[in-house]
Amino acid sequence: MDNRQEIKDFLTTRRARISPDSAGITWRGARRVPGLRREEVAQLAGVSADYYTQIERGQVTGVSDEILRAIGRGLRLDDDETRHLFSLVRSVQRRSTAKGRSPATPPTVPPTVRAMLAAMSGLPALIQTTCLDVVDANALGRALYTDLFASDSSTRSNLAEFIFLDPRAAHFFVDWEESADDAVGMLRLAAARAPHSRRTAAVIDRLSAHSEAFRARWSRHDVVGRIHGSMAFDHPAVGRFDLDYETLRIASAPGIYLVGYSTPADVADTDPLQLLSTWCTTNAD
Numbered sequence: 001m002d003n004r005q006e007i008k009d010f011l012t013t014r015r016a017r018i019s020p021d022s023a024g025i026t027w028r029g030a031r032r033v034p035g036l037r038r039e040e041v042a043q044l045a046g047v048s049a050d051y052y053t054q055i056e057r058g059q060v061t062g063v064s065d066e067i068l069r070a071i072g073r074g075l076r077l078d079d080d081e082t083r084h085l086f087s088l089v090r091s092v093q094r095r096s097t098a099k100g101r102s103p104a105t106p107p108t109v110p111p112t113v114r115a116m117l118a119a120m121s122g123l124p125a126l127i128q129t130t131c132l133d134v135v136d137a138n139a140l141g142r143a144l145y146t147d148l149f150a151s152d153s154s155t156r157s158n159l160a161e162f163i164f165l166d167p168r169a170a171h172f173f174v175d176w177e178e179s180a181d182d183a184v185g186m187l188r189l190a191a192a193r194a195p196h197s198r199r200t201a202a203v204i205d206r207l208s209a210h211s212e213a214f215r216a217r218w219s220r221h222d223v224v225g226r227i228h229g230s231m232a233f234d235h236p237a238v239g240r241f242d243l244d245y246e247t248l249r250i251a252s253a254p255g256i257y258l259v260g261y262s263t264p265a266d267v268a269d270t271d272p273l274q275l276l277s278t279w280c281t282t283n284a285d
Contacts, residue, residue, distance in 0.1 A: 004058025185224025
C-alpha cells in the first residue's frame with residue numbers, strides 16, 4: 001500500500017467533514033470543496049499553507065511530532081485517528097531511509113500463548129492477527145464462532161471476510177453495521193502499520209473485489225482501534241445474547257492478539273456462556 005497516497009486521502013477526508021463555521025473560520029463567497037480548505041487547516045495548525053500542502057501530498061520527511069499533533073488538533077482527530085496519522089507518516093519516513101525491505105513474515109503464536117488459550121476453558125477466546133485472521137481458538141471460542149469455523153472457504157478463517165462475504169454474518173452479529181465498520185477500521189490501521197504485508201493486502205484485495213459494502217467503507221478512510229467493549233450475538237443454536245470482550249496484546253509476538261469474551265456483570269437471566277458450554281459439550285464430536 002502506498003502510504004503517501006494514504007496520507008493525502010486520509011487528511012483530505014478528515015478536513016472535508018469539518019465546516020468552516022464549526023471551526024470558527026470566517027469566509028465569503030462560494031466554496032469549491034466541502035469542509036475546510038488546505039490553507040484553513042494550515043491556519044488552525046499554525047503552519048504555512050505551503051508546508052501543510054506538502055504534508056498532505058505525502059512529502060513528510062522531517063515532519064515533527066509537534067507538527068503532526070497540531071494538525072491533528074486542527075482536524076479534530078480522535079486518539080485512534082491521531083495514532084493512524086503518526087503510523088502513516090512514520091512508515092513513509094522509514095521507507096525513505098530503508099533499502100529493499102521485505103514483506104513482514106506471518107506471525108507465530110508462542111506455545112505459552114496457546115497454553116493460555118487452552119486453559120481458558122470457561123470463556124470463549126480467540127487468537128487473531130492485526131488483519132483479523134483467526135489463527136487459533138479454544139473450544140468455547142470455536143463454539144461461539146461456529147459458522148466462521150464451519151465455513152467451507154478455501155482460505156484461512158478471517159473475521160473481516162466472514163463479516164462481508166458470508167451471508168450468515170448478518171444474522172450472527174446483531175449490530176452488523178457496527179461490526180462491519182470496526183472490521184474496516186481495524187484493517188485500515190493494520191495496513192498503515194505494515195504497508196508491505198502481503199497477507200493484509202490479500203485480505204483487502206479480496207474484500208474490495210467481492211463486497212460493495214466493504215468498498216464503500218474503505219473509501220471513507222475511517223479507523224477504529226477499539227480493544228474492548230460489548231457485542232450482541234444471535235447464535236444459530238443458543239440464540240441472542242450479549243458478551244463483553246477484551247483484547248490483549250502479546251508482547252512476545254507483535255501482531256498477535258488474544259481476544260477473550262465474558263458475560264456482562266448485569267446479566268440477570270441464565271448465563272449465555274453456560275448455555276454455550278452445554279451446547280459445545282453436547283456437540284463436541
